[in-house]
Amino acid sequence: MPRINNAGNLLILLVGAIAFLAPLFAGIWYARDNAISQQREYLQSTASSVLARALQIGGQHRAVVEQLSAFIDAPCSDNALRAMRISALSYRYIQSALYIRDGQVLCSSIDVHDPPFFLGSAPGRNLQGTRAWADITLPWAPQAQPLLIAQADTGFGVALDADEVFFGIDPTQFGVVVFERVESGTQRLAEFGHLVPNQALADEISGRTSGAFVAGDLVGHFDSDFNDFTLGAIVVTPANTVNAGLWGQLLRVFPFTLFGSVVIFLLVTRLLSRRRSISKDLQMAIRQHEFYLDYQPILDIETQRCIGAEALLRWRRNGEVIAPDIFIPLAESNGVMTLLTDEVFRLAARDMSKVMQDSEDFYLSINLSGHDLTVPGLTERLRHMLEAFGLAGDRFMLEVTESSFVDNEHSRELIREVRRLGFKVAIDDFGTGFSNFAYLQRYEFDFLKLDRLFVETISVDDVRSNLVFHLIELAEKLNVQVIAEGVEESEQAVKLLEKGVSRAQGWLYGRPCRARRFIRDFCKPAAPLTV
Ligand SMILES: Nc1nc2c(ncn2[C@@H]2O[C@@H]3COP(=O)(O)O[C@H]4[C@@H](O)[C@H](n5cnc6c(=O)[nH]c(N)nc65)O[C@@H]4COP(=O)(O)O[C@H]3[C@H]2O)c(=O)[nH]1
Secondary structure (H helix, E strand, O other): OOOHHHHHHHHHHHHHHHHHHHHHHHHHHHHHHHHHHHHHHHHHHHHHHHHHHHHHHHHHHHHHHHHHHHHHHOOOOOOHHHHHHHHHHOOOOOEEEEEEEEEEEEEOOOEEEEEEEEEEOOOOOEOEEEEEOOOOOOEEOOOOEEEEEEEEEOOOEEEOOOOHOOOOOOOOOEEEEEEEEOOOOEEEEEEEOOOOOOOOHHHHOOOOOOOEEOOEEEEEEEOOOOOOOOOOEEEEHHHHHHHHHHHHHHHHHHHHHHHHHHHHHHHHHHHHHHHHHHHHHHHHHHHHHOOEEEEEEEEOOOOEEEEEEEEEEEEEOOEEEOOOHHHHEEEEEEEHHHHHHHHHHHHHHHHHHHHHHHHHEEEEEEEEHHHHHOOOOHHHHHHHHHHHOOEEEEEEEEEEEHHHHHOOHHHHHHHHHHHHOOEEEEEEEOOOOOOHHHHHOOOOOOOOEHHHHHHOOOOOOOOHHHHHHHHHHHHHHOOEEEEEHHHHHHHHHHHHHOOOEEEEEOOOOOOOOHHHHHHHHOOOOOOOOOO
């Protein structure tokens, strides 16, 4: 069957590819997620450490101003200048202390500046009453471009190296702005790096307190202390820098995901190949006649007479007998069930046609899988079987397993059709699947085979055996006869008979056995069994 083979190969390849790719995609997703959260964490921690250093500077500025306020009456006196020098030496970030009035530096810890150094138009006051001038070039220290902060009321202030707050940040990857809230909005105090976010951004987020944000191609975080010193810090980086982190993460998880992919790929393809090889094995086994039927007697409980047999399929493979519960689902899912059912018809006719023709009423029960009911041509195949037996349909019962039964109009019509051919139809393993009594009303079943799981509760468990008896009564009301399966104890048989069940099978009467033995032990005319 080359078409099935090609389709099978394609399916194995497809499922194998999915199994291989799934862990890889999961790995990429995990790496990306990790890279994004690492980037966010870095932005957040950078913003908060910049803010912390800026606040420390603010604190140092306030301490200096407080010390110098003692000289408010003579701000550029020798004593005031001396105090300025001491403060400049005392605090880490402060380069010099200053006295500013009307936008001019009149004196500083360096000297009295005459003429005074003009700073330009006065910037806005912040909420603590300070003014700040960023990137000022002072004539006495032209290399430095300090940030000047001065108390608007007293005029005392400091020059400081704002770049100190950006220590350790890569200027090629990140842009940082420290800003303060002034009466008219926000004002930037210091900025750092190539990607400095614009003022509009600072304004936009100045109303909030902190958080991550996306602005065009940039992602960032801002942190602020608006309730206290009115300072804020924004850190941004291009959104695509996450890719650099992603590669790092990918390299880390790749060996594991690759390993997972290979293992899952091998497992899945092996499983599928095994299934396929089982399907091929099944076809080969049919050709090589590895299947045979066992027959289990069905008794009239009252007369103890064997009135029929259930044909049960077996597969002998490499000397080992495989049970139908294992190979029937495989045959169904691998598209060889029809072949297998035809093999059952052939084997049954070979084994039993003679003995059935010799008897008048002995019947044979044959199992059909749910799959058999869905494939067109079942009635035609059953007609061929009757020809092979040389018998009419009323000498056969067809058992349809409840769990594999497809409840639709097609099944209903099919059951009517096979009953027209004379076959009796039984629902097998009733109560183990999802069906209920509505099935018995909708379909024209002649028999209900009461599952062994129900039968074994009789005489053991009063509550559940009551349920079984209830089930039997309901079936009778619906005109469906009951056959009990798996009867192992005579007490069960007695109780079943009391409840009106006249047919049974089970180890009490006989285990499934090969045709020759079955005919020898159970098909002697007028020889009731003694149990
Ligand atoms: N513990 C215990 N077990 C008992 C007793 N009496 C009978 N059994 C077992 O119960 C099962 C009865 O068959 P089923 O309900 O039709 O259930 C069958 C039937 O659904 C399916 N099957 C068997 N042969 C065929 C076949 O030719 N075609 C299809 N489609 N299905 C089959 O496989 C199922 C299992 O068959 P088996 O393994 O032969 O198992 C058989 C039989 O050996 C008992 O007293 N005690």
